[in-house]
Amino acid sequence: MKILVADGLGPEGIARLRTQAEVDVPAGLTPDALPEAIRDADAVVVRSRTRITEEVLRHAPRLRVIARAGVGVDNIETDAATRRGILVLNAPESSTLSTAEHTLAMLLALARRIPAAQSAASQGAWSRERFTGVELYGKTLGIVGLGKIGSEVARRALAFGMRVIAFDPFVTAERAGRLGVELVDWEALLRRSEVLTLHVPLTERTRHLIGREALARMRPGVFIVNCARGGLIDEDALLGALEEGQVAGAALDVFEEEPPRENRLLHHPNVVVTPHLGASTAEAQRRIGLEVADQVLAALAGRPVRGAVNAPVVQEEAWQRLGPFIELAGQLGRIAHQLAGGQVQRVEFSYEGEIASAETEWLRAAFLRALLAPVLAQPVNLINAVILAGERGIALSERRDERSEDFSTLVRVRVVTAGDELTLGGTVFGRRDPRVVYLDGYRIDLVPAPFMLWIWNDDRPGMIGKVGTLLGNADVNIASMQVGRDAPRGRAVMVLGLDDPVPDELLGALRSINGIVDVKSITG
Numbered sequence: 001m002k003i004l005v006a007d008g009l010g011p012e013g014i015a016r017l018r019t020q021a022e023v024d025v026p027a028g029l030t031p032d033a034l035p036e037a038i039r040d041a042d043a044v045v046v047r048s049r050t051r052i053t054e055e056v057l058r059h060a061p062r063l064r065v066i067a068r069a070g071v072g073v074d075n076i077e078t079d080a081a082t083r084r085g086i087l088v089l090n091a092p093e094s095s096t097l098s099t100a101e102h103t104l105a106m107l108l109a110l111a112r113r114i115p116a117a118q119s120a121a122s123q124g125a126w127s128r129e130r131f132t133g134v135e136l137y138g139k140t141l142g143i144v145g146l147g148k149i150g151s152e153v154a155r156r157a158l159a160f161g162m163r164v165i166a167f168d169p170f171v172t173a174e175r176a177g178r179l180g181v182e183l184v185d186w187e188a189l190l191r192r193s194e195v196l197t198l199h200v201p202l203t204e205r206t207r208h209l210i211g212r213e214a215l216a217r218m219r220p221g222v223f224i225v226n227c228a229r230g231g232l233i234d235e236d237a238l239l240g241a242l243e244e245g246q247v248a249g250a251a252l253d254v255f256e257e258e259p260p261r262e263n264r265l266l267h268h269p270n271v272v273v274t275p276h277l278g279a280s281t282a283e284a285q286r287r288i289g290l291e292v293a294d295q296v297l298a299a300l301a302g303r304p305v306r307g308a309v310n311a312p313v314v315q316e317e318a319w320q321r322l323g324p325f326i327e328l329a330g331q332l333g334r335i336a337h338q339l340a341g342g343q344v345q346r347v348e349f350s351y352e353g354e355i356a357s358a359e360t361e362w363l364r365a366a367f368l369r370a371l372l373a374p375v376l377a378q379p380v381n382l383i384n385a386v387i388l389a390g391e392r393g394i395a396l397s398e399r400r401d402e403r404s405e406d407f408s409t410l411v412r413v414r415v416v417t418a419g420d421e422l423t424l425g426g427t428v429f430g431r432r433d434p435r436v437v438y439l440d441g442y443r444i445d446l447v448p449a450p451f452m453l454w455i456w457n458d459d460r461p462g463m464i465g466k467v468g469t470l471l472g473n474a475d476v477n478i479a480s481m482q483v484g485r486d487a488p489r490g491r492a493v494m495v496l497g498l499d500d501p502v503p504d505e506l507l508g509a510l511r512s513i514n515g516i517v518d519v520k521s522i523t524g
Helices: 011-018 078-083 096-111 114-122 148-159 173-179 186-192 212-217 235-244 282-300 316-339 361-375 385-391 463-473 504-511
Strands: 002-005 022-024 043-046 065-068 087-090 140-144 163-167 195-198 222-226 247-252 271-273 344-353 395-401 409-417 421-429 433-439 442-446 451-458 478-485 491-498 516-522
Touching: 002 011, 011 022, 011 282, 043 282, 065 282, 078 087, 078 385, 087 282, 096 114, 096 148, 096 195, 096 222, 096 247, 096 271, 096 282, 140 148, 140 186, 148 163, 148 173, 163 186, 186 212, 212 235, 235 247, 316 361, 316 409, 316 421, 316 433, 316 516, 344 361, 361 385, 361 409, 385 395, 433 491, 442 491, 451 463, 463 478, 463 491, 463 504, 504 516
Parallel strands: 002 022, 002 043, 043 065, 065 087, 140 163, 140 195, 195 222, 222 247, 247 271, 344 395
Antiparallel strands: 344 409, 409 421, 421 433, 433 442, 442 478, 451 491, 451 516, 478 491
């Protein structure tokens, strides 16, 4: 495996990567040189400087993993990576403490006017009255985003005696209350905050979250701190609010353009700036390097990762339990691809019994990968299978029922095509052996095999013997056989696991047997 480290990584992380892969760490990699450098890479590690765009991805046919050595992934075109089946991951927890501490450091520097005072004192001006600051004690801190970093900021602010309120639509009031934080709506946060700090990712919904309207609704004299992502704040609007006195001061570690050029905020007397230092501690860099290295190697080996951005996150214990069901879903998809006739229009998933309460996104992806991979020119994997199905107009639906009549767990899939439909059901015996147990209305007990023969026939004496004779004469060895029927002397299905593929002429001979309705061979 080859891993490209585009922006530099801690020595511990690079050493960890080199235990299992060839690692390329080019010095001063430019955007123009990136397409050539990434051409034969299986994984690439970036920080905030390198942009991984759709155009770059066109030059990376082997790429399977993009790792961000940090939290924000706005320099990675995640949708483009997902369509190509490339896993995007980050290091979501490694810089939590360092960023929270830097937020408080920036706030203290702003409140006590430390940078300006230091600059003046170093030039011989001992003018204490010019640098009178404000205390944090008793002030109301408003936090936008009460995730890991926001929560750590809240804990530290409470230790300073601040009142802490927060806006986060994905956090319950109970969880906020356990932190000592009052959860409020957006309007109340803007109206009540004396200090506002941002801790949310940059998305289309959060871009310029703090703009002219939001700034106008804040209380006069507010302080604003941003150690998250630069695009969260409309910088022109912030500059105007500073000059009007609506905002008393801002502490900015991040900017819309980095490094910022000809940005008046850099020189404003009421603005404290640092060059994106939130994660820049020795401890954080070591954690980030090791976490990213471990996650990249795990992803390349097909193991679950904690920081997956464009794939479901599954813990190791749950992954061990889901593994056999992922294999089962893939087998059902393989069978469905070769049994279903016509263009697929809809796939309905049903999870019954214990599996109904599990994270089943990987099962759905495994089925669709096996269903679509044989007919699509581009690679199909667990990352992009659902997206590719949607792009081809295949409607997907899911149903869950914690009860199952016949098995402790059952995965049932109904595939609707332009002219037909097919229903398959499967389970796992002993938590490790996938079995196909339903085919439309038939009950079977099938261990999936590399070569299988599916035969629909009239349920009458002699049918199994005729099939076995033909296969024996052709030297095709039968490994297993399962039969099912809808009623005595009605319609039956015969499924044979074989050691060898079935020649086309043998398929024709089987179809010519009186009483056989249809024959299909499954391989792969």
